Every structure is written in structure tokens, then in C-alpha cells.
Amino acid sequence: MFDRRVWVKEARSDFLMKTGTLLEQGYALEQALQLLSWEQPYHIKEKILRMTEELRTGTGFHEVLHDHGFPADVAAYIFFSEQGGFLSEGLKGAGDLYQKRIKARGSVQKLLRYPLVLMWVLFMIAVVMVNYLFPSFRQLFQSLDMDFPVLTRIMLQLFQYAPFAAVMLIPLLLAGFIYYMRRFRHFTPHRQYASLYRLPWIGSYLKLFLTYYFSLQFSSMLKGGVSIYEVCLVFEKQHHFPFFQLEGADLKQKLKEGKTLYDAVEESGWYRSDMKYVIQHGQVSGRLAEDLTFYSGRMLEVLEERVNKTVMVLQPVLFLIIGLVILGMFLSVFLPMFQLMNSMQ
16 A cells, blocks of 8 residues: 655755755754744654754754665765755755656656557557457468468567567566676776766766765755865765765875876766866966866756657657558458458459
């Protein structure tokens, strides 16, 4: 049964943004949480009150959020903002990022919902055709010593072997699940991401996201007066985003070796190549924080544009495939009827 007491994602993102707004207005964090709890349903009010109690014990807000089911990257976002001294901005930024991710996921779900319903209807029609309609056609054609049209034979073969193809997917999915549980999840974050980078589409999206996240958090802490080396220490210190924990350690080591930040970033190979030039320009001009802030905003725009473009491309492709299947089913039924009518003339 669906649990109506769940704190839905949209409400969580709104909670983060409202908390950040209250902090900007001068409220202490505990006061902001108490104020927000008054307008919440009872079960959410209980969660917020537990958060307040955990804060009183000295637990960081990022840990509190993570313990209450907020995503790891959101918790890491809050950690960076706490370390940089800009918690109010960090909460609003994390809430905005959370909302955009929910919106993107909703767009994909909306894209797939109608085609999946159509595919289910087509599947049921195909079952009826294979089990009832085509056997009757076959008996009639055999009695008249006639063969099915080529398209009808092709569609009949597809319908007959489609269930076997679906069954074959089960071992593949099971093998993938076993591989993930026994091998992939035990890889280091760098090795996991290296594997994902090889996948079509996923690799480019992942590189964009990592570039955006790195430039955003790095610039935010630089604005708070943290040095480049100290930013790397903060990256290494956090544990919510293991990839950036390793990145912080690697960048720190390269800086110790006397390398510049842009050379260290280029050697890592995880980010877009143009970020090196942004960092180089920012260090020369003394406006590294501002340049990275602008760059992170641009990366977010590019990421959103790609998601929207992918949705716009996938939807027509899905409908085209479904349309071709419907056309094939239509012709596979009517061509035998036309052939029978011609034979009777």
C-alpha cells in the first residue's frame, strides 16, 4: 500500500529553499526549522523536530539531511556551503538543483508514459491476433491452398518469437544485477565513473554534471575566502560524494607537487576541456571565483538544453516505431483479406 506519510521529493526541495530564505532573513537555523515545522503535516513536523534535536547534539546539517533521506549529492552541496560559510545560499542552490532534477525526471517519465501504454495495448492486440485471428486465417488459406502474403508471414514470425526475446532479457538483466552487486559497486569511484564514461550518451551527461558540480562548489568556497588548497581539503573531507572525495585528495597532491590548478584539472581528465581555460583565465585575472561561477551557470544551461533536446528527439522516434508497428499489424490483417477477395473474383 502507498505510504501517504512519505516526505515527497518536491516538498523536500521546497523545504531546502524555504530554509535558505529564512536564513537570509536573519533567522538561526534552529529557528527556521521550527518556523517551517508549523505549516507541515504532523508526520513531516516530527521529522523536522528530530532534525532540530540532532542539530542540538552538534551534528552537521548535511549529516542530518542525509540521515533523513536527502540525496547524497544534495547533502554534499550543503556540506560545501557549511564549510564555505554560505549556508543560506547553499540551501537555496541545493533546493533549486533538486527541483530541476525532479523536473527532468518527470519529463522523462511523461515522455515514456504514453508510449508504454500504447506498447501494452499493442501487445494485447498482438496476443489476440496470434492466438485467434491468424489461426483462423491459416485454416482458411490452407483449405484454399494459398500462402499468406510476405508481410503477414513476417509479422507472424515476429509475434511468435517476441515472447522468447523478452524471456532472453531476463538472464541478461540478472547477469547485470549480479555484476553490479558483486563487482561494480566495489570498484573505486574513479573506476566506476570511467566505466560509465564509455557508455553512449551517459558519458557526456556525466561529464557535464561533474564539470558543473565541481565549478559550482569550487567557486562558492573561493567566494567565502577559502584558498584553493583549502578547497581541495574540504573536497577530501566530505564523504557524501566519494568521487569528489578522491578528486580532492588527487588535486591536493598535485598542488603539493607544484602544479597549477588548471594543469591538475586537465590531468584528471574527468571534466570538460574548456574548464581548464576558464581556470587559467581566472587565476591570471584574479577573478577565479567569478569566472567559475559564470562557467557553472553556463554548464547548467547546457545540461538542461541537452536533456530537453534528448526528450524532443526520443519522443518522435518512439512514436515512429509504434506507428510502424501499428501499420505492420494493420497490413498483416488486411492483406490476406484483399488476397482472398482477389482469389474469389
